[in-house]
Amino acid sequence: xxxxxxxxxxxxxxxxxxxxxxxxxxxxxxxxxxxxxxxxxxxxxxxxxxxxxxxxxxxxxxxxxxxxxxxxxxxxxxxxxxxxxxxxxxxxxxxxxxxxxxxxxxxxxxxxxxxxxxxxxxxxxxxxxxxxxxxxxxxxxxxxxxxxxxxxxxxxxxxxxxxxxxxxxxxxxxxxxxxxxxxxxxxxxxxxxxxxxxxxxxxxxxxxxxxxxxxxxxxxxxxxxxxxxxxxxxxxxxxxxxxxxxxxxxxxxxxxxxxxxxxxxxxxxxxxxxxxxxxxxxxxxxxxxxxxxxxxxxxxxxxxxxxxxxx
Amino acid sequence: xxxxxxxxxxxxxxxxxxxxxxxxxxxxxxxxxxxxxxxxxxxxxxxxxxxxxxxxxxxxxxxxxxxxxxxxxxxxxxxxxxxxxxxxxxxxxxxxxxxxxxxxxxxxxxxxxxxxxxxxxxxxxxxxxxxxx
Numbered sequence: 148x149x150x151x152x153x154x155x156x157x158x159x160x161x162x163x164x165x166x167x168x169x170x171x172x173x174x175x176x177x178x179x180x181x182x183x184x185x186x187x188x189x190x191x192x193x194x195x196x197x198x199x200x201x202x203x204x205x206x207x208x209x210x211x212x213x214x215x216x217x218x219x220x221x222x223x224x225x226x227x228x229x230x231x232x233x234x235x236x237x238x239x240x241x242x243x244x245x246x247x248x249x250x251x252x253x254x255x256x257x258x259x260x261x262x263x264x265x266x267x268x269x270x271x272x273x274x275x276x277x278x279x280x281x282x283x284x285x286x287x288x289x290x291x292x293x294x295x296x297x298x299x300x301x302x303x304x305x306x307x308x309x310x311x312x313x314x315x316x317x318x319x320x321x322x323x324x325x326x327x328x329x330x331x332x333x334x335x336x337x338x339x340x341x342x343x344x345x346x347x348x349x350x351x352x353x354x355x356x357x358x359x360x361x362x363x364x365x366x367x368x369x370x371x372x373x374x375x376x377x378x379x380x381x382x383x384x385x386x387x388x389x390x391x392x393x394x395x396x397x398x399x400x401x402x403x404x405x406x407x408x409x410x411x412x413x414x415x416x417x418x419x420x421x422x423x424x425x426x427x428x429x430x431x432x433x434x435x436x437x438x439x440x441x442x443x444x445x446x447x448x449x450x451x452x453x454x455x456x457x458x
Numbered sequence: 459x460x461x462x463x464x465x466x467x468x469x470x471x472x473x474x475x476x477x478x479x480x481x482x483x484x485x486x487x488x489x490x491x492x493x494x495x496x497x498x499x500x501x502x503x504x505x506x507x508x509x510x511x512x513x514x515x516x517x518x519x520x521x522x523x524x525x526x527x528x529x530x531x532x533x534x535x536x537x538x539x540x541x542x543x544x545x546x547x548x549x550x551x552x553x554x555x556x557x558x559x560x561x562x563x564x565x566x567x568x569x570x571x572x573x574x575x576x577x578x579x580x581x582x583x584x585x586x587x588x589x590x591x
Contacts, residue, residue, distance in 0.1 A: 164513035172461045235462055236487035243497035250507050258512060260492050
């Protein structure tokens, strides 16, 4: 593809797609492009959409995009689904709920597999977000995998984290409050037309009221995404949170924190790639056999490998 | 580092169910591929747009309605217009033998008819994917 960079700046979808592919495969081309165009980034507002599996994250994201596109915004979406730790394969199905919008000229949607990355995001998420930012998106929505208790990486990358829940999780709300419940800037009770929604809202509010120290008290928004109910209010709350971040100076702090994470992430990826490039599969297997035969122990083996790689 | 093959499994047209497509999606997943599944009743335009945005290596089309002679060539034509004809396009479903030559002439690399084991499709994809993996 000629002039990938120029096309990327213009927001050409094919150029975005190819650059993100480079990013998720750790090809140096992605880094080269970001190096040249880094200055252009920093304008997109990043919203994380997270919550347990099946609460309606994709449907909610779809409605958010729809409402924002109607007022002329450019939207990039990164939807993460799990990769099988056994086969390396994955089924990325978030797009099903967003297919109507994907043809809109101002919308770009990309599905990513976690590819071994824990924490609810995929390996290339930071870079992919940076690329969408360079491509001129006003908003970037990052939808995490369905989370359990400790997948909180989204908080390190998003400006605003929207925690989506649904009625009927009951005591689960209590169970998860020590982990992921701490990261929501806004709470959504989706499927609020279902029984038990008000109870969930009350429980959430009670929990949030316990935390008096915070300057920002996360609001709880009732939404029925499928019926497009409560979406406008949610967008208002996202705007409120943005204003709060800017006025309190937290915005800058969060972005600096994100930069640190992006740098550390890049080092980690490079290290891992280096290590696995250097370790020869054959040699590894033959030496592993020695561990199996109890000629050496696993820790000596690991130390030796480490030495081989770094000397 | 080896990267997974990315496949869009898509159902063009007005089919009533997607059991077959889900079976193939699952089989490709188990073969270590990244499968993007977009659900029922997709237009050729939607399928091509998804293939571009997801930057897939393969588009696997599944169809039961009998409209394959119209819909499949439309998809390959649109891909070509977008400069994405390096994507391998294969098809499956209820497709009569006599239609296969026409579809192959129109850019569908291979057709898998009912009864084909999923392993055949997996093997075919691995051998024919155009972009370096």
